[in-house]
Amino acid sequence: MELDKMDENDWKYHGEGNKSLVVSNVQHARVLRLLKYSTEDAENSHKTTEQAFRHIQNIVDYSQNVMKPLLGEKFIHNGEAVKLPLDFVRQLSLKVQQERPESRCDKVMDTFSGCALCLPNLTQLSSCCCCREHRPPLCIEIKPKCGFLPSSRHVTKEIKNQVCRFCMHQHFKLAHGKWKRLSRYCLITQTAVSLLSVSIQGGECIYSCKDDADVLQDLDELAQHLRPYFLPSGSLMNGHQSSKVVLNELIQVIVSALLSSWDPRKTHLSEGRVRCEASLLHRDLLRNTNHCLPKDCVLDKILGTQMLDNLDIEGLNPLFKRVEQHLQDFPKERSSLQIDGPYTHSFLEKIQKCPTEDDGSIEYAVGKVHQYRVAMTAKDCSIMITIATCGEEDGLEIQPSKPRFTYSVSILDLDPKPYESIPHQSRLDSKIVNHYLRSTLPNN
Ligand code: ATP
Ligand code: ZN
Ligand code: MG
Ligand code: MG
The missing domain is CATH 3.30.200.110 (Inositol-pentakisphosphate 2-kinase, N-lobe)
Incomplete structure (x- = not known):
């Protein structure tokens, strides 16, 4: 270029x-x-x-x-x-x-x-053989949002331990006219159906969870597009039956991409989380969910980074105020504390070497503020899964029989979240929680 x-x-x-x-x-x-x-x-x-x-x-x-x-x-x-x-x-x-x-x-x-x-361009595979097949790679973009419920002792409203932020935020957005209906998406429930509230591209955008469309009809249409990728061309299967097969295949590929580890020998399972009670998904779907993530898979990495926010905004806000006070007293320290960057290795060290207990120091407060901002980025990123049929050298192979796939998994949208937005986050959090309590609980 x-x-x-x-x-x-x-x-x-x-x-x-x-x-x-x-x-x-x-x-x-x-x-x-x-x-x-x-x-x-x-x-x-x-x-x-x-x-x-x-x-x-x-x-x-x-x-x-x-x-x-x-x-x-x-x-x-x-x-x-x-x-x-x-x-x-x-x-x-x-x-x-x-x-x-x-x-x-x-x-x-x-x-x-x-x-x-x-x-x-992450919708393309670097050494892709799909060009030969005249079939563009299939891309699935997922915005995982926050994958855990807070366990911080600073949380004052019990509902925050039961209902996830995403579900509560939806009620708030719905009431303020930003969304037209509630989404069935909630990653805390970790079910495959909810993963389809995403957008899928095959060269062009072929499916995007729309605001007011009929979800089931959408899925049938999606299955039509996916048929050439997942069903052998001579297949006699028709209509509803083939839609089901095709969507199941798609979900299997997405789930293996999300759960595959860097090193397959490491198969420790990390602790999972409890499910969000506000999810609209049916109980049958929830009963079979696996609450463990393989170590080092993309979801585990993102979740681990999100969990650097372990005080919750309610516990973080007093520390933010400690930093603000310190900066008022010693304005010149703003740069050595790297409040606005630069985002160097030593910024990462401040995050990794932050004391686990509050020793009253400015280093602890700054470390927690930096950790919170990094967690915010991880709550706002997207995962892009790019799948191509065939597959020899590149990528990881799944499903050796029938159609073969190679895929790549990337994380995008990793902007730093501004230090200045923390007071806004704090106000927004109480607005969202109070709105949820008022609008969903009886006699309130
Ligand atoms: P948000 O509102 O989620 O914070 P944003 O304004 O920060 O989004 P991005 O998410 O980085 O913007 O980009 C917008 C969209 O563009 C993405 O959702 C993705 O579909 C597409 N996109 C971004 N980067 C790439 C890339 N490297 N390759 C392919 N598509 C991309
Ligand atoms: Zn939820
Ligand atoms: Mg984005
Ligand atoms: Mg962004």
């Missing part, structure tokens, strides 16, 4: 989240992740190129030096901060505008700084 000869015609809209918009190259296995800002947020639109570049470089450093050692080398792909010609970025922004979903258009793409994050 020659940065001085960029042509918007080589790029197409790929997707977006709340913070960034992603375009993919039509020939090379690369994507560009551009920042977005809200039209009211004048401050961000006036970021200089240097500031924007620094911001993106921070994301790269954080992902490489902090999240990678915590989540495992093999799941994380290095990105690179790049400066693009402004003319290219403006043309690109015009080009992608019509493809953007309306619900995301409250924010606009940054066309001022010319800075972006360049990443490998």
